[in-house]
Amino acid sequence: DDEVHVRQKVAVVDPVEVADFDRELRALMQESLDSRKLEMRNRPTINMMLPMNLFEGPTKEHHGRGIEGESGDETTDEGTGEAKEVRVKVLVKRGNKQQTKQMYIPHDCSLVQGTKQKEAAELEE
Amino acid sequence: EETGDDEVFDYGKGDFAEHACKYCGITNPACVARCNVPSCRKWFCNSRGNTSGSHIVNHLVRAKHKEVCLHKDSPLGETILECYNCGCRNVFLLGFISAKTESVVVLLCREPCLGSNALKDMNWDLSQWCPLIDDRCFLQWLLKVPSEQEQLRARQISAQQINKIEELWKANPDASLEDLEKPGVDEEPQPVVLKYEDAYQYQNVFAPLIKLEADYDKMMKESQSKDNITVRWDIGLNKKRIAYFVFPKEDNELRLVPGDELRLRYPGDASHPSWQSVGHVIKLTSQEEVALELRVSQGVSVDVNHGFSVDFVWKSTSFDRMQGAMKTFALDETSVSGYIYHHLLGHEVDMQIVRNTLPRRFGAPGLPELNASQVFAVKSVLQKPISLIQGPPGTGKTVTSAAIVYHMAKQGQGQVLVCAPSNVAVDQLAEKISATGLKVVRICAKSREAVSSPVEHLTLHYQVRHLDTSEKSELHKLQQLKDEQGELSSSDEKKYKALKRATEREISQSADVICCTCVGAGDPRLANFRFRQVLIDESTQATEPECLIPLVLGVKQVVLVGDHCQLGPVIMCKKAARAGLAQSLFERLVLLGVKPIRLQVQYRMHPALSEFPSNSFYEGTLQNGVTINERQSPGIDFPWPVPNRPMFFYVQMGQEEISSSGTSYLNRTEAANVEKIVTTFLKSGVVPSQIGVITPYEGQRAYIVNYMSRNGALRQQLYKEIEVASVDSFQGREKDYIILSCVRSNEHQGIGFLNDPRRLNVALTRARYGIVILGNPKEHECLVEGPLNNLKQSMVQFQKPKKIYN
Ligand SMILES: [Zn+2]
Ligand SMILES: [Zn+2]
Ligand SMILES: [Zn+2]
Numbered sequence: 045d046d047e048v049h050v051r052q053k054v055a056v057v058d059p060v061e062v063a064d065f066d067r068e069l070r071a072l073m074q075e076s077l078d079s080r081k082l083e084m085r086n087r088p089t090i091n092m093m094l095p096m097n098l099f100e101g102p103t104k105e106h107h108g109r110g111i112e113g114e115s116g117d118e119t120t121d122e123g124t125g126e127a128k129e130v131r132v133k134v135l136v137k138r139g140n141k142q143q144t145k146q147m148y149i150p151h152d153c154s155l156v157q158g159t160k161q162k163e164a165a166e167l168e169e
Numbered sequence: 170e171e172t173g174d175d176e177v178f179d180y181g182k183g184d185f186a187e188h189a190c191k192y193c194g195i196t197n198p199a200c201v202a203r204c205n206v207p208s209c210r211k212w213f214c215n216s217r218g219n220t221s222g223s224h225i226v227n228h229l230v231r232a233k234h235k236e237v238c239l240h241k242d243s244p245l246g247e248t249i250l251e252c253y254n255c256g257c258r259n260v261f262l263l264g265f266i267s268a269k270t271e272s273v274v275v276l277l278c279r280e281p282c283l284g285s286n287a288l289k290d291m292n293w294d295l296s297q298w299c300p301l302i303d304d305r306c307f308l309q310w311l312l313k314v315p316s317e318q319e320q321l322r323a324r325q326i327s328a329q330q331i332n333k334i335e336e337l338w339k340a341n342p343d344a345s346l347e348d349l350e351k352p353g354v355d356e357e358p359q360p361v362v363l364k365y366e367d368a369y370q371y372q373n374v375f376a377p378l379i380k381l382e383a384d385y386d387k388m389m390k391e392s393q394s395k396d397n398i399t400v401r402w403d404i405g406l407n408k409k410r411i412a413y414f415v416f417p418k419e420d421n422e423l424r425l426v427p428g429d430e431l432r433l434r435y436p437g438d439a440s441h442p443s444w445q446s447v448g449h450v451i452k453l454t455s456q457e458e459v460a461l462e463l464r465v466s467q468g469v470s471v472d473v474n475h476g477f478s479v480d481f482v483w484k485s486t487s488f489d490r491m492q493g494a495m496k497t498f499a500l501d502e503t504s505v506s507g508y509i510y511h512h513l514l515g516h517e518v519d520m521q522i523v524r525n526t527l528p529r530r531f532g533a534p535g536l537p538e539l540n541a542s543q544v545f546a547v548k549s550v551l552q553k554p555i556s557l558i559q560g561p562p563g564t565g566k567t568v569t570s571a572a573i574v575y576h577m578a579k580q581g582q583g584q585v586l587v588c589a590p591s592n593v594a595v596d597q598l599a600e601k602i603s604a605t606g607l608k609v610v611r612i613c614a615k616s617r618e619a620v621s622s623p624v625e626h627l628t629l630h631y632q633v634r635h636l637d638t639s640e641k642s643e644l645h646k647l648q649q650l651k652d653e654q655g656e657l658s659s660s661d662e663k664k665y666k667a668l669k670r671a672t673e674r675e676i677s678q679s680a681d682v683i684c685c686t687c688v689g690a691g692d693p694r695l696a697n698f699r700f701r702q703v704l705i706d707e708s709t710q711a712t713e714p715e716c717l718i719p720l721v722l723g724v725k726q727v728v729l730v731g732d733h734c735q736l737g738p739v740i741m742c743k744k745a746a747r748a749g750l751a752q753s754l755f756e757r758l759v760l761l762g763v764k765p766i767r768l769q770v771q772y773r774m775h776p777a778l779s780e781f782p783s784n785s786f787y788e789g790t791l792q793n794g795v796t797i798n799e800r801q802s803p804g805i806d807f808p809w810p811v812p813n814r815p816m817f818f819y820v821q822m823g824q825e826e827i828s829s830s831g832t833s834y835l836n837r838t839e840a841a842n843v844e845k846i847v848t849t850f851l852k853s854g855v856v857p858s859q860i861g862v863i864t865p866y867e868g869q870r871a872y873i874v875n876y877m878s879r880n881g882a883l884r885q886q887l888y889k890e891i892e893v894a895s896v897d898s899f900q901g902r903e904k905d906y907i908i909l910s911c912v913r914s915n916e917h918q919g920i921g922f923l924n925d926p927r928r929l930n931v932a933l934t935r936a937r938y939g940i941v942i943l944g945n946p947k948e949h950e951c952l953v954e955g956p957l958n959n960l961k962q963s964m965v966q967f968q969k970p971k972k973i974y975n
Binding site: 047048049050051056057058061062065066068069072073076077080081090091092093129130131132133134135136137144145146147148149150153154155156 | 219220221222226227229230231233235244245246248251253254256257259261262265266267271272273274275276278279280281282285287288291293297299305310311318321328329506507508510511516517518519521
């Protein structure tokens with residue numbers, strides 16, 4: 045109940061600072077890439093099979109949070125300008141064990157384009 | 170020896186999250202990540218603040234750190250971000266890919282895993298690799314960006330500050346942002362400003378000023394040791410030993426007040442061992458004697474009276490509480506509402522209206538009927554989250570405050586907290602509020618429990634002792650035992666303390682209103698209390714950090730009562746005063762454009778006395794609630810030069826001189842004339858308690874007291890009963906007749922101490938029936954001279970004081 049409207053001055057970002065920061069960021073990226081290329085002469089073995097237990101239970105329900113929407117509905121809510129979200133499973137390794145965690149990512153994220161295409165195909169069936 | 174809870178209480182140290190962004194303080198677990206470099210392990214948020222990159226990215230880039238771990242309460246739980254395939258933890262190389270057919274994503278490094286041919290044949294879609302850091306910010310769906318609200322309330326750190334602190338961390342990983350701001354030893358402190366970026370900047374400005382004042386106070390008080398003190402012994406009602414002695418004052422503004430701690434020492438002699446004990450001042454007698462209640466009476470030889478020494482025992486409590494309040498203000502976002510937070514810092518905030526049903530009548534039971542400006546004040550205050558009430562002298566601000574508190578308490582938003590910087594003001598308010606029928610608990614400092622109070626029945630310690638229910642009988646038994654024996658066995662003492670604490674809590678929780686001083690609001694006994702509604706009286710006499718103490722207990726609605734045209738807080742350290750510590754929060758809010766609601770009808774002064782202050786300080790808006798008739802004292806025959814104008818300026822040509830102590834001024838001629846005027850009043854039928862003599866210097870005060878009792882034409886006792894004190898100690902009070910002895914005046918400064926318009930205002934508004942001013946105002950006309958039985962010409966016409974407020 046503590047809503048407050050602060051009239052804020054627009055934060056002025058110093059262009060010199062931006063340029064300096066970008067330079068350092070790029071340098072760090074490049075250095076990271078270069079060091080990996082040197083380190084990893086040999087390609088690592090790929091161990092990225094999707095674990096079978098992932099497919100148990102409901103996997104592909106789309107979830108429009110805040111709005112009761114049809115799955116695959118891509119419109120955004122004009123009122124809030126908020127894009128709807130898609131629920132995904134994030135696969136992580138804890139030691140050698142695989143684990144999945146749920147997360148919501150925006151509908152328009154390039155990551156979920158693939159899944160959406162697949163879904164569209166399913167709908168056509 | 171009994172120690173208060175205070176000494177073990179850590180002020181301003183709540184459960185402040187360890188995972189707060191080291192730059193801006195944001196603590197939302199979904200928004201922060203930990204730098205995973207073992208020597209660093211600092212937390213940062215994903216907001217950009219005032220920089221191009223988000224805080225976490227800023228840190229990683231500037232520190233050249235590359236690993237990150239998410240918070241345990243974030244959606245992914247405590248997770249070190251790493252490549253699913255090879256375990257690479259360099260966040261600058263990581264990105265997400267998704268499975269071709271399932272809603273599954275993994276983190277994969279760009280080099281070498283993403284380029285691996287083997288992957289292409291698998292179920293992964295490599296065409297869309299989504300880097301973890303995009304546009305200088307972590308992916309917002311992985312690490313949330315704090316809300317605008319959260320960002321506004323956070324510390325507003327600049328890119329320069331970030332670069333500086335990152336440099337500092339390389340040498341000292343535990344350095345804090347405050348370390349960047351610390352002034353050097355000889356540097357002038359940063360002055361106060363009107364607006365603050367955030368509560369951290371606020372703290373950076375005020376914390377050093379409070380420290381300066383504390384150091385000065387400590388140095389001054391600890392240098393007050395006095396030897397060769399003669400003691401008179403007595404025993405109090407609580408069977409504690411009381412020592413009476415005269416503690417010579419000097420003109421350094423140090424005033425002993427009840428509650429102060431002193432150490433009494435005896436060096437020992439042939440027949441008495443050396444001895445010492447600490448005690449609290451419980452009163453100051455009119456004979457200028459100090460009554461000290463000793464904590465421990467064992468070992469004291471009451472047959473010895475001479476050769477004692479007294480030291481001041483300095484306590485940092487009040488300063489610690491101010492520092493704690495500022496810390497809480499910055500770190501605990503529930504300390505004050507968002508609206509109040511931004512408002513206090515001078516940010517522009519959209520007006521907010523408190524939606525409360527207004528009462529039909531604005532007065533309160535047990536209080537006098539309110540006048541129009543008082544009703545207006547009560548009504549507007551109830552509808553606003555922050556309001557200022559300006560109460561010029563005698564305009565009934567205590568009654569108005571009590572009415573406001575009454576209506577707030579009736580709104581059912583929980584207990585109301587009522588504070589003022591001085592104990593006297595708190596007592597007055599507590600009494601008035603209690604008269605409305607509300608349940609009031611007055612919390613006194615432990616050191617003041619033995620100090621008598623006009624509202625003793627409302628005090629927490631009294632109620633604890635007198636709450637007569639059967640469950641409490643155990644406590645009563647122990648209390649009795651303690652009173653009789655002086656101390657309890659350690660197990661009984663433990664039991665006693667626990668029972669007492671529980672009873673205190675029970676009584677405090679059942680009150681409608683809690684009253685205490687501003688510093689008292691930081692009492693550990695209130696640590697777990699929350700107050701949405703707070704009223705601070707005399708707020709113009711408190712420093713800002715002092716005012717903050719009662720506010721950071723969860724305030725949503727605050728009323729500051731005071732008068733910025735009267736004297737402000739007393740700051741002893743010149744350096745701190747120069748930097749602006751003497752400016753009250755009320756004043757700063759006025760300068761920020763908050764318009765105080767002014768009470769306009771004064772009930773104290775004869776209309777002729779209110780005219781000059783009204784015109785000079787209140788734009789002529791003061792109206793008189795008393796008539797000339799009500800301020801004429803029948804039977805008093807005093808030679809006022811103009812009938813119906815009970816005031817005059819009595820010209821003194823006597824020379825000022827430096828008093829014997831060398832630090833103070835005195836004017837013998839003027840003192841002699843004070844005696845003459847006092848005698849004339851007494852002869853005309855005025856009684857001593859009606860008269861007050863105001864003088865700015867301790868030297869003159871001591872001289873007048875002494876002179877009157879030696880040379881007074883009437884009985885000595887009459888003169889002893891007349892109060893002679895400084896303007897400051899008369900603030901907030903009144904006398905029927907006031908004699909003002911100005912002492913100094915020189916060509917350049919006019920009338921010395923009255924040059925401060927606020928002091929002049931206070932001095933001129935203490936009298937109800939009449940005022941006489943003695944001084945040497947070279948530049949003024951229309952003054953009176955001559956013997957008292959043949960005064961010529963009258964009318965005070967001071968120069969208009971320089972206006973310092975709009
Ligand atoms: Zn780090
Ligand atoms: Zn941050
Ligand atoms: Zn990898």
